[in-house]
Amino acid sequence: MELIKTAALSYDYPQTCGLDHLDLTIQTGEFVCLMGPNGSGKSTLLRILSGLAVASAGTYTFDGQVIDAAWLARPAQRQQLHQQIGMVFQNTDVQLFNSSVAEEVAFGPRQLGLSPAAIDQRVTDCLALTGATAFRDRVPYQLSGGEKKRVALASVLALNPTVLLLDEPLNGLTISAQTEMLALLQQLQAAEKTIIMASHNYQQVQTVGDRFIIFNEQHQIAADVTQAELAAQTTRQAELMKL
Numbered sequence: 001m002e003l004i005k006t007a008a009l010s011y012d013y014p015q016t017c018g019l020d021h022l023d024l025t026i027q028t029g030e031f032v033c034l035m036g037p038n039g040s041g042k043s044t045l046l047r048i049l050s051g052l053a054v055a056s057a058g059t060y061t062f063d064g065q066v067i068d069a070a071w072l073a074r075p076a077q078r079q080q081l082h083q084q085i086g087m088v089f090q091n092t093d094v095q096l097f098n099s100s101v102a103e104e105v106a107f108g109p110r111q112l113g114l115s116p117a118a119i120d121q122r123v124t125d126c127l128a129l130t131g132a133t134a135f136r137d138r139v140p141y142q143l144s145g146g147e148k149k150r151v152a153l154a155s156v157l158a159l160n161p162t163v164l165l166l167d168e169p170l171n172g173l174t175i176s177a178q179t180e181m182l183a184l185l186q187q188l189q190a191a192e193k194t195i196i197m198a199s200h201n202y203q204q205v206q207t208v209g210d211r212f213i214i215f216n217e218q219h220q221i222a223a224d225v226t227q228a229e230l231a232a233q234t235t236r237q238a239e240l241m242k243l
């Protein structure tokens with residue numbers, strides 16, 4: 001099913017272009033890797049898809065609904081989108097603000113009005129899933145970068161979103177933690193989540209992504225290819241290895 005669609009979507013920052021005329025369609029259950037040089041627009045696209053930013057021109061449609069400034073201005077609608085689309089930020093410090101890890105993960109489910117027992121169950125499950133159970137009583141702010149990533153993912157999963165947006169989720173993780181994170185994302189895809197992940201590390205993600213959307217320095221899509229298509233494009237692969 002067509003879940004996400006953008007048509008001629010552009011985004012302008014005050015002094016620079018963020019995205020230039022993007023046309024893309026993402027189906028439910030796909031595992032999409034966004035790749036490309038620094039500043040090419042990957043984070044900007046994730047911010048628009050999550051509803052944190054609004055396109056300067058063109059349209060963004062999620063699950064048949066056009067998401068624009070007017071639609072997002074209604075708090076109930078914005079909350080509905082944020083429940084369906086979870087985002088793990090590149091800088092996890094911006095999303096961790098509670099006094100303990102357990103509180104951090106409980107925050108979203110509490111906003112949804114779940115019972116204390118149901119909240120506790122979600123916290124326990126999501127911490128176990130992300131390998132963060134040992135940090136349950138720690139202060140999120142004092143965790144290492146890699147530990148913060150797991151807690152951020154746990155807090156996003158606690159809302160049971162259908163789409164997961166991840167901005168460089170492997171940064172700051174050890175090699176074994178990167179492998180665990182990718183295995184977890186594949187497990188989530190198998191549970192019918194749609195995964196959209198920005199990454200620099202082609203070597204790490206080449207076997208997990210179904211599809212690779214590659215940006216160029218002009219903030220446009222340079223290529224939109226399946227894993228098999230990319231595997232046959234040796235020059236492009238060599239370029240991605242250098243990112």
Ligand SMILES: Nc1ncnc2c1ncn2[C@@H]1O[C@H](COP(=O)(O)OP(=O)(O)OP(=O)(O)O)[C@@H](O)[C@H]1O
Pocket residue numbers: 013014015016017018019036037038039040041042043044045198
């Ligand atoms: N808050 C901002 N204010 C002004 N310009 C910005 C801002 N954020 C991003 N940009 C600019 O928009 C363009 C796209 O940036 P974006 O962060 O989306 O790229 P990216 O592909 O995610 O980069 P990276 O790989 O370095 O994270 C860049 O030219 C960047 O300098």
